[in-house]
Amino acid sequence: METLGLKEYLKGEGATLVGVGDVTRALTEEIAHLNRGIAIAVNRSLNRTTVDLLSRLQDLTEGWLRERGFRALAIPADSDRVTGTFISRLYKLFSHKVAATCSGLGWVGKNGLVINHDYGSKLTWATVLTDAPLEVDRPSTVSRCGDCNLCVKHCPSGAIKGQLWSSGEPLKEMVAYEKCRSLKKDRLLLNGKPNCGLCITICPYSRNDRRKVETCVVCVGS
Amino acid sequence: MVDETRKNEVLEKLRNGVIQYDEDACREGAQEAVDLGMDANEAIFEGLVAGMEEVGRLFEAQEYFVPEILMCADALYAGLDILKPHCKQMDLGVKGSVVIGTVEGDVHDIGKNLVKMMFDVAGFTVYDLGRDVPLDKFVEEQLKTDSDLVCLSAMMTTSMVGMPTVIEKIKEKNPECLIMIGGAPTSKELADKWGADGYAQDASNALKEAIKMVAFLRKLREEKLKK
Numbered sequence: 001m002e003t004l005g006l007k008e009y010l011k012g013e014g015a016t017l018v019g020v021g022d023v024t025r026a027l028t029e030e031i032a033h034l035n036r037g038i039a040i041a042v043n044r045s046l047n048r049t050t051v052d053l054l055s056r057l058q059d060l061t062e063g064w065l066r067e068r069g070f071r072a073l074a075i076p077a078d079s080d081r082v083t084g085t086f087i088s089r090l091y092k093l094f095s096h097k098v099a100a101t102c103s104g105l106g107w108v109g110k111n112g113l114v115i116n117h118d119y120g121s122k123l124t125w126a127t128v129l130t131d132a133p134l135e136v137d138r139p140s141t142v143s144r145c146g147d148c149n150l151c152v153k154h155c156p157s158g159a160i161k162g163q164l165w166s167s168g169e170p171l172k173e174m175v176a177y178e179k180c181r182s183l184k185k186d187r188l189l190l191n192g193k194p195n196c197g198l199c200i201t202i203c204p205y206s207r208n209d210r211r212k213v214e215t216c217v218v219c220v221g222s
Numbered sequence: 223m224v225d226e227t228r229k230n231e232v233l234e235k236l237r238n239g240v241i242q243y244d245e246d247a248c249r250e251g252a253q254e255a256v257d258l259g260m261d262a263n264e265a266i267f268e269g270l271v272a273g274m275e276e277v278g279r280l281f282e283a284q285e286y287f288v289p290e291i292l293m294c295a296d297a298l299y300a301g302l303d304i305l306k307p308h309c310k311q312m313d314l315g316v317k318g319s320v321v322i323g324t325v326e327g328d329v330h331d332i333g334k335n336l337v338k339m340m341f342d343v344a345g346f347t348v349y350d351l352g353r354d355v356p357l358d359k360f361v362e363e364q365l366k367t368d369s370d371l372v373c374l375s376a377m378m379t380t381s382m383v384g385m386p387t388v389i390e391k392i393k394e395k396n397p398e399c400l401i402m403i404g405g406a407p408t409s410k411e412l413a414d415k416w417g418a419d420g421y422a423q424d425a426s427n428a429l430k431e432a433i434k435m436v437a438f439l440r441k442l443r444e445e446k447l448k449k
Binding site: 030031033034071073085086087089090 | 287288289290292293295296299332335336
């Protein structure tokens with residue numbers, strides 16, 4: 001299939017990264033037939049304009065697929081905030097992290113977020129599931145966080161456990177989310193902005209630090 | 223008098239809007255129907271419901287799966303929201319009101335919501351108790367609203383066991399009330415054993431049953447208009 005064509009098309013329309021993954025292992029019965037996950041990322045934080053851009057990219061993807069006679073189900077970037085429709089009930093059956101890692105665009109970092117080698121966690125993700133036989137990318141199977149523990153050390157709520165992710169243990173809990181959530185609550189009361197985002201900004205990959213993790217061990221030690 | 227050709231165009235738009243799960247088309251079609259001064263009931267039944275009937279057929283033919291059904295349902299509601307305020311009370315010989323909910327211990331409510339939608343469409347007054355509803359709440363609500371129907375839904379065996387208690391309590395106080403149960407673990411045998419009057423296996427079957435019911439109402443309506 002013209003997989004490359006689709007990727008180039010979406011990048012031309014504003015996508016930063018596009019990947020295709022075989023997501024079979026993560027699908028429940030309702031969506032078992034949609035075994036290709038198209039991961040779309042833009043290097044912007046999650047806000048209204050980002051969501052709108054991703055939603056437009058998803059519309060284009062759906063159109064592209066349906067024109068060719070395939071099914072498509074778009075999982076929006078802010079899927080956890082979309083409620084009240086029938087289809088939104090299916091969103092929680094699928095995590096963007098699955099599509100992102102299965103398409104090799106990143107691994108799940110110690111901070112519990114997808115980390116891409118070039119952009120770190122400063123990406124917002126959306127997924128389109130489809131039954132089109134697109135060529136799949138090579139999946140990420142292991143963490144590349146190495147010995148770096150910057151996010152573990154700097155997390156103000158002490159929520160990050162310092163675990164190394166691997167695709168073989170998809171259910172491993174990387175972050176004590178209740179700790180992170182309670183901090184978010186406090187922050188929301190304080191200044192109306194719940195997210196502290198330190199685990200994103202501190203990450204050498206997010207900072208586009210050329211030393212990356214391989215050498216970063218030194219700076220952690222100092 | 224509404225122009226026939228224009229009217230048929232609008233109905234076609236509503237029908238296709240539902241089938242192609244195009245919310246915008248349904249909204250547009252519904253607004254056009256209102257602007258044209260069309261009978262809102264006709265727009266719902268000959269447009270939206272006709273579309274949903276086709277969706278039911280496509281599902282049976284395995285051309286549509288669960289995601290498509292849900293998207294179609296969203297499209298139908300987009301149109302229904304606009305048309306509903308313009309509906310006249312239909313006189314079809316059924317005074318419809320229904321209490322519906324997913325029983326205590328169960329949070330699965332996709333099937334329940336699909337069935338609720340078809341009751342909405344049919345012009346029933348729906349008292350939706352939501353999900354994880356305490357058993358006594360069903361009894362209370364039925365007595366309070368004097369509804370003709372109570373629909374109980376459950377997807378797990380563990381929560382399903384609460385159903386006979388509800389049925390018994392309601393029937394004891396109000397034997398006229400019809401009770402339907404539905405959800406994956408239920409069966410025709412269980413419905414009979416517990417004294418329920420109707421049964422639907424799962425979301426898609428419940429939808430099919432509800433479509434049949436509404437299709438029947440639609441026929442009644444046509445016959446009434448001919449007279």
